Amino acid sequence: MATAVPRNVSPLIRAGRWGLLVTGLVYGRMHHNTLKKREERVRQGEIDRVTQHAIHELADQKVKADQSMIDLAYAAGVDPNKANTKQNEDASKKSGSSSKHH
Numbered sequence: 001m002a003t004a005v006p007r008n009v010s011p012l013i014r015a016g017r018w019g020l021l022v023t024g025l026v027y028g029r030m031h032h033n034t035l036k037k038r039e040e041r042v043r044q045g046e047i048d049r050v051t052q053h054a055i056h057e058l059a060d061q062k063v064k065a066d067q068s069m070i071d072l073a074y075a076a077g078v079d080p081n082k083a084n085t086k087q088n089e090d091a092s093k094k095s096g097s098s099s100k101h102h
Helices: 011-076 080-101
Strands: none
Touching: 011 080
């Protein structure tokens, strides 16, 4: 078998190959940075959307819990408005009396 003898490649072709390789690397880097910036904006928007959804979900849960406590108070035969007023009065008496002792 005869082995192929490597041929000398023209310096112009070698320079062209290296030039295209470097151009491809530079283009790839620039394109990556562009996509990265775009994805960061999308990701930040997604984080904001999820955060707002969680805030609204917690607010809805609190409203439902408060309504459930009111319904439970009525079922137990207690007026929740009067109970809240009495608790506020007791709390103010305790805080007022503790400040006199100090």
